[in-house]
Amino acid sequence: GAGVSQSPSNKVTEKGKDVELRCDPISGHTALYWYRQSLGQGLEFLIYFQGNSAPDKSGLPSDRFSAERTGGSVSTLTIQRTQQEDSAVYLCASSDSASGIIGELFFGEGSRLTVL
Amino acid sequence: AQSVTQLGSHVSVSEGALVLLRCNYSSSVPPYLFWYVQYPNQGLQLLLKYTSAATLVKGINGFEAEFKKSETSFHLTKPSAHMSDAAEYFCAVNTGRRALTFGSGTRLQVQP
Numbered sequence: 001g002a003g004v005s006q007s008p009s010n011k012v013t014e015k016g017k018d019v020e021l022r023c024d025p026i027s028g029h030t031a032l033y034w035y036r037q038s039l040g041q042g043l044e045f046l047i048y049f050q051g052n053s054a055p056d057k058s059g060l061p062s063d064r065f066s067a068e069r070t071g072g073s074v075s076t077l078t079i080q081r082t083q084q085e086d087s088a089v090y091l092c093a094s095s096d097s098a099s100g101i102i103g104e105l106f107f108g109e110g111s112r113l114t115v116l
Numbered sequence: 117a118q119s120v121t122q123l124g125s126h127v128s129v130s131e132g133a134l135v136l137l138r139c140n141y142s143s144s145v146p147p148y149l150f151w152y153v154q155y156p157n158q159g160l161q162l163l164l165k166y167t168s169a170a171t172l173v174k175g176i177n178g179f180e181a182e183f184k185k186s187e188t189s190f191h192l193t194k195p196s197a198h199m200s201d202a203a204e205y206f207c208a209v210n211t212g213r214r215a216l217t218f219g220s221g222t223r224l225q226v227q228p
């Protein structure tokens with residue numbers, strides 16, 4: 001597709017359930033990022049993938065959060081045993097190598113997660 | 117360490133008035149600085165960026181920002197607000213780390 005695609009766009013789940021959020025980056029983009037946007041907050045960095053390098057997981061808030069990127073393309077963010085404080089919009093972004101270094105990211109529309 | 121502070125979570129201006137959204141950064145090395153805009157129910161898109169070339173940067177939709185090292189600022193301005201400018205604006209910094217650090221955002225309202 002032409003842009004970054006995220007699914008689902010909305011997810012409502014019960015506390016304690018696991019959820020998976022998917023991101024399909026722009027074709028050819030080697031870098032992929034996950035951010036979390038909570039109500040009234042800025043964007044919180046979660047994890048960054050660049051090519052075949054080990055991902056930068058320094059932003060993951062707890063071990064309930066994990067992400068993988070298969071084949072250097074699609075990425076899945078998994079949240080286990082969801083808590084109410086996990087409710088947020090999860091944004092995925094991608095970039096090519098050069099643009100990513102200087103911060104020109106292309107964002108998807110986000111996946112809104114609501115934990116009841 | 118790198119960080120940005122956006123002063124004012126909400127700014128309201130009249131249509132046709134000057135828009136000024138404030139951003140101050142903290143960085144131990146020369147930064148790259150960015151403004152992103154998020155329209156309702158959409159992802160973020162790049163408005164403009166400073167990458168150590170000209171200190172006055174022009175972006176899309178008539179916005180511009182000036183890098184002032186002495187003030188550690190990168191404020192966003194537009195001479196005349198339009199109703200379509202209503203959105204949330206995020207300042208961001210990158211100092212060579214592998215991910216942008218974003219500010220908390222400023223929601224711009226434009227009154228008719």
